[in-house]
Amino acid sequence: MYSYIARRLAFGALTVVGVSLMVFVIMRILPGDPLAAIFGPEGLTKLTEEQRANYMRELGLSDPLWVQYVRWVGDIINGNFGRSFFRSESVAEMILRRGPLTAEIALISVVLSWLVGIPVAIISALRPNTIADSAARFLSILFLAVPGFWIGMLIVLALLFWFGYRAPMAGVGFFTDPIGNLQLVIGPAVVLGLGQAAYIARMGRSSLLEVIREDYVRTARAKGLNSRLVIALHALPNALLPVITLSGVLLGLVLAGSIPVERAFGTPGLGNSMFQAVSERDIFVMQNLVFLYAVVFVVLNILVDIAIAFIDPRIRLR
């Protein structure tokens, strides 16, 4: 078990290094001229040679690339995420202020996706090819296709139109103002949760259908166990293993999906600052946020893997 965890952590560390290199290549080397990314192609032509050289020096862009990379990594290790050109707040402060809101959205959406997805999967798998199953399958395939941010816009419009209601704009913490906070979070969380629930219902159904046909489930039935208990105690635990892995992968969907969804709802979370960084062409903020999202995704998936190893001895002992 410990060797498994150690191995997983070592690979994780390697991945984080690789990811940092990749972010650096994408944000600093790919644009060719970073100033073009900051000022836009039109803005760039308006700068004089001298201004250009000045900006390059000020931003530390005229140093060799490896020096820039080392400095960036050093900054991040020291918790210095830089600051935006456009706001007084440093990026680290912004992450601390806005991050919890996005984390809350992610957490609620994952819980919701299980609460909706698993029962739907069970109903579908226990009575395959009935009306209920077909309806569940169609709904889940529909929710795979609907873009979350569009549903978000429709919800905002509908609430405004029928109830004259609009979620508050100011970001408030859960502990200072729970009701105001929930009003902010619930919309994006429901949209993202249903999106994930669709995947979970599909995967859960096929996984449960497979497990139900196994010998040990038939044995449990044959010895006269109540069929509900057979499902709940024998079939479900095994069927849920791939669903847990899927849920880890789906976190990527939540992290990325929260950017347009928060934009649609106007939620002042981290996703919205990502949108701001993109629309202001703020490549330094963007670079750090992209790295942060990727590292969070990697760490969460390591946690999921370790959790599965705890639950499933077959993986642990391999």
Next chain:
Amino acid sequence: MTAITPNQVAVARPGRLRSIGRGLQTFARRSPLSAFWGVIAALIVAMAVAAPAITPYPPLKSDFRAMQKPPSEAHWFGTDQIGRDTLSRVIHGSRTSLMVALGAVLFGTTLGALWGLACGYFGGRFDMISQRLIEFLQSFPDLILAMAIAMALGGGLGTVIVAIAITRIPFGGRVIRSVVLSLKEMQYVEAARGIGASHARLMFRHILPQCVAPYLILATTHLGVAIVIEASLGFLGVGIPPPTPTWGNMLADALNSGLVPPWWLVFFPGAAITLTVLAFNLLGDGIRDLLDPKLRGSV
């Protein structure tokens, strides 16, 4: 050699064409629902191709006497803030969407598949390094990677295609690699190796044809994913810039139009995305059931 018209092909290979027709018939009989969605998908593609001929108005033409008007007889889907016809813009948006999706899948999924083929076939150190690289790529949520690349390269049709294509590479790599790993041990491949076939011959003549089915399944699913990513990029302002109408930037326009966006500017572009992705996903499901009964029902 002059260009070959479809007619000549039909004359040259009547058997081939008939077998495709028979395949389609089998498909329609076995899964009528998927065939229905296949027809919808084909109609959407046809709409995109014929867009300039079937739109009631030019998509960029403003009519200042009809600004932000709700759906009416003259403008079925209403008009936007500067009096452009929403229906025409939605129809034209399908062109960009499908072009990006097709381009991204053609480059990304295919490149990934070929990479996976090489990884699975050669194995060893090349495979190990490739797997790490693929893992790095997969550490980014799709949309975030696409956003970063599109932002770094600057908006435009080509860059959006490249950005989305790169997010598709790891999936093609993973899936095809695992298929190749099991194929490599098959007896017919061993036999071919035994009579001295070259690496290239083994890979492309004996192994590649068996990868076509999983590739097709992957590609149709990726079409849907690519359309959603393209729309999200447009919505976030890093996609294809206005005034070119795309479903994503139309939604962004609607959101930026004021505190309360008119419902028709929100509803129709999003409905177009949903319908298109739904059609491709269900068609993909049908293709999977047809080509690989073992995978039936899995994600």
